[in-house]
Amino acid sequence: MPTAYNTLVVHPEKCNGCGDCEIACAKVKADSSDVAHSRIKMIKGLGEEFFGPVVCMQCGEPNCVKSCPAHALTKNPDTGIVEWNKDRCVSCTICTLGCPYSGIYYNPLVSTVIKCDHCGGDPECVKVCKPKALEYSVEATVYDEQGPLEDLFGPDLAACMGCNMEILVRHTLRHLGPDTVLAAPPGCLPGVCAVGFNAATGTQVPSFHPLLTNTASMLAGVRRYYKRIGRDVTALALAGDGGAADVGFQSLSGAAERGEEILFVCIDNEGYMNTGMQRSGTTPFGSWTSTTPVGPNLRGKPRDAKYMPLIMLMHNCEYVATAVTAYMDDFHKKLEKAHQASKRGFAYLHVFSPCTTGWRYPGDKSIEVQRRAVVSNTFPLWEYERKTGKLRFTHPVDNPEPIGSYIAMLGKFRHLTKDEIAHLQKTADDRVRMLKAIEASGVETLKAVS
């Protein structure tokens, strides 16, 4: 039995009140153009501008099920859908007394109650929602698939409270499985547990601790050795941005260029957080760090960050992608593609990973910070596959939120002026424009131009 269920997510702030969802629902459920048949309902007709649909939430402990005297309503343990059995229903409508969400209501046209059933896992309303206010989240499927797999990290981690890395490393190793060799260069991860305490490692796969400078080359050697003795292992590096973009870049660039069969994950927390929050090459403009303090002479980092994923894209890698753990479905899809690609050549995954201590935000907001970075286009999600030669946005943001909504969450940007924020906005906009141009014209063209 699954432990989590897919859900129909409503983002009311994106809704434009067009009512396409109602029309689509009435059509598919009752083959009618009368929206009275729709299971999803717009709130409308009020003086002020307010929109948003209401729909059954498929409650965990549904009041409607418990108050049905005819046993016509049941919660399906496999799908999580609250199912209504027409043959058993006596139309007493007592179920409607218990529901605070207008999830089940009486339709006078058919003289019974009606409710949403997610169209069997492919909701019609989601397909027609242009502003993407409706979303069918299948992340539950990810958890149900990953849940039974072995957790290859120790039960205790020594990370800061609210650190995003725990969810990242557990999911990554679970997904890749036990036939993995892990390289963890200096950074937060070895201290957290990957290299371990005294003589023991915190991982249940072989792991080693290369230097910052030679991670990719050591790992390449390990992978080649295993290949020679006939064992197929996944060679995985979990490096910070220092170990990937700065100090570790020479060996990384070399390994990528040679097409070594490894999966290199850069956990980008935009600085040397492990050693006291010094700036790195990926620290964004204006960001406070211990080496770019805010005072009379300096206002955070004076230079822009380098955009590492595109640099790696130009290395002829098999696979390059950006990812966040906040979009777990997307993250696992990319892990899978990167895993497969690492058997053919070099795969590079750039994971944006906020740091509660160094960025100064509350520990319970790690996921929210990532979401805002994505919806404001600060960290666009895309992937590139060499076999198709195409760069593709995996979570396109058509109407990005202003970057201010992301910046406002972070203490490291607290001192920024309007102009400085505008500069960050411009940087983000330019980057998305460049990525879109690559998406439109293809990577090969870009290489030809450059």
Next chain:
Amino acid sequence: MQTKYLIIGSSHAGLSAADEIRVQDQKGTLTMISMENCLPYSPTILPYIVEGKVEEKDIYLRDEKYFKDNKINYLRGKKVIQVSTKTSKVTLDDGSEIGYKKLLVATGSEPTLPPTPGLKESSHLVLRTMEDARKINQAAQNAKSAVVMGTGLVGMHAAEALGKKGLTVELIRGRRRAVLPNYFDNDSGDLIHKVFVDNGIRCNLDHQVTQVEGKNGNLKVTVKDGTVFETNMVVVGTGVKSRMNFFTTPDVELGEGILVDNMMRTSVKNVWAAGDVAQATDFFSQKKELNPILPDAFEQGKIAGLSMAGDPAVILAFEEIGRQVALSYPGGVSMNTFNFYGNRSFALGLSLVEEKDDYEVHKKNVPEKCIYQKLVFQDDVLVGAIGINITIDPGVMMNLIRRGIHLNKARDEFIEKPLDMSRRLMWNNWRGVVKIGR
């Protein structure tokens, strides 16, 4: 026999408690006693059985597998005749005894008979158990006419069901006030009354029954003004009372029902009560009152189960704070739905209140279309509502009432467009606004 948890009764309250106990405690022995020899069902379904809307085989709330999977010892066809709280034992009608550690009384209610001369001896019918429903159906097969005494939910449902079977139905009520007096005010009651009359039900209000006599399809009902109704069957739906006659020693505090606190505990240790049989706090008056309705039954059952299984956090919070905690009983609110001849209606909260002192009442009455809407406010908080054939989510309104949501400036708009406005208000209240601070 000895059991850790003993539940008497197997309808909504009992089942809901069993579910909750099994969430908290998967191992403790759990025994459930049903006085009827069948799987659990809801008494609310019975009028629909009489009407023929649903078949007997389709109504059971749980199957055999449920009891097996949840390790519940389900004793059916056994009646409890005595509960001894001193020795923590109950005695069944077959003479056997069951010892318990924790007891939940969820026995529901049983019909009451008015003190009408001759009624007790006559072959009258009631509607509270499956057996009653079968008897009514059997009697109706050969009957041409029926007298229904009482205009509560049972009486009205029975009148409609028998009328649809082609019987001539005389509906008799002793007082002047309109039908369904516990839920609907005079105006809305009159609307419902009219629909019944239009559908051929003969309604005799203000006709006290003075005598009932006769047996087996041949009965005579005499009313105050001397009129005599000769009929084939008499159905009595004049009210219910808590089924608690097995407390022979007066140690458990009893009122009209079994008195319970907000954790459904009775005055005696290790004894809980829930559902129709329990007399719990009323939401508005904060006094102990009966509220024999289905939604309350499962909610009380759930709280009782939680309390019996003893979730330490909940119990501790209740003991120490001494007042409501998140999962204690918030107080019963009267609510019901009533669907008749294709019309639908509901009544919530203080639905009977008329304009006075603190209350403000807004009505919309369209008798020719059988549409009625009544909203009762106390200041800017909704406290009651009635609707006949209007499109409103009763559950949303119910939550506005129970959460005491202030409508503020939205009140006029709410009166104008209750459907959209109520959904919108609930929308604001069920989703916490994500606040991000440093």
